[in-house]
Amino acid sequence: MSDIFREVDEDIRHERFKRLWDRFGPWVIGVAVLIVLITAGYRGWQYWETSQAAATGDRFVAAISLADDGKHEEAIAALGEIEADGSGAYPVLATFRIATEKAASGDVTGAVAAYDAINSRPNVPALVGDLARLRAAILLTDSASVEELTSRIGDLADTGNPWRHNAREILGFAAFRADDLTAARTYFTEIVDDQESGQGAQSRAQVMLSLIASREGQPAAADPGEG
Structure with missing residues (x-):
């Protein structure tokens, strides 16, 4: 008798499973196929992206080899193509190198424009954009006004900014060139007082503070490392 009940129970469960499968089976299969297609598509896209980057x-x-061989115009043309259709981080790297090549050939205006283009790119990391701003400012240190340079990189000189040492040095040199000794002293003193300033920056700032004091007819500032 128990065998009969067990068989009936199994038949009922089988029939219930069959109804559920008839109702939801196609959806289950569809979802499974969709998952497989999405996974395959994503892996294919990853492979394509890796191949393109390579x-x-x-x-x-x-x-770069063209540039090293002195073929600067050809190098700039090749880098320009990468800038236009390259993948990954290479378009930005190409623009940096284009700016370097133009600066080396004396085309400061073109180099500054290239650096500005990097900073204007959408989705460029802030640190990379700020580096481009600094590189442009360095090229303009001997020609741009203090106001223009401050407009370009003044915010990078703020306390806590990772580029503050470089920005302060650029702005300090520009202020010194413009004979704004008060502003120049402020920037170079900030470099000296900043415990995170590199030794090279500290040394250059001390030299500039001595020059500022000499120009003002004051005793040279003492090196904090002396005594």
């Missing part, structure tokens, strides 16, 4: 890397190395 190809762009080869093009970038070839362009």
Whole structure:
């Protein structure tokens, strides 16, 4: 008798499972297929992206080789193509190198424009954009006004900014060139007083503070390392 009940129970469960499968089976299969397709598509996209990045890397190395061989115009043209259609981080790297090549050839205006273009790119990390701003400001240190340089990188000189040492040095030199000794002293003193300033920056700032004191007819500032 127990065997009969067990068989009936199994038949009922089988029938219930069959009804559920008839109702939801196609959806289960569809979702499973969709997951497989999405996974395959994502892996395919990853492979394509990696391949493209590798190809762009080869093009970038070839362009740098042209520059190293003194073929600057050809290098700039090759880098320009990477800038336009390269993948990954290579377009930004190409623009940096284009700016370097233009600066080396005396085209300061073109180099500054290239650095400005990096900072204007969407989705460029802030640190990278700020580096481009600094590189442009360095090229303009001998020609731009203190006001223009302050407009470009003044915020980078603020306490806590990772680029503050470089920005303060650029602005300090510009202020010294413009004979704004008060502003120059402020920037170089901030470098000396900042415990995170590098030794090179500290030394240059001390030299500039001595020059400022000499220009003002005052005793030179003492090196904090002396005594």
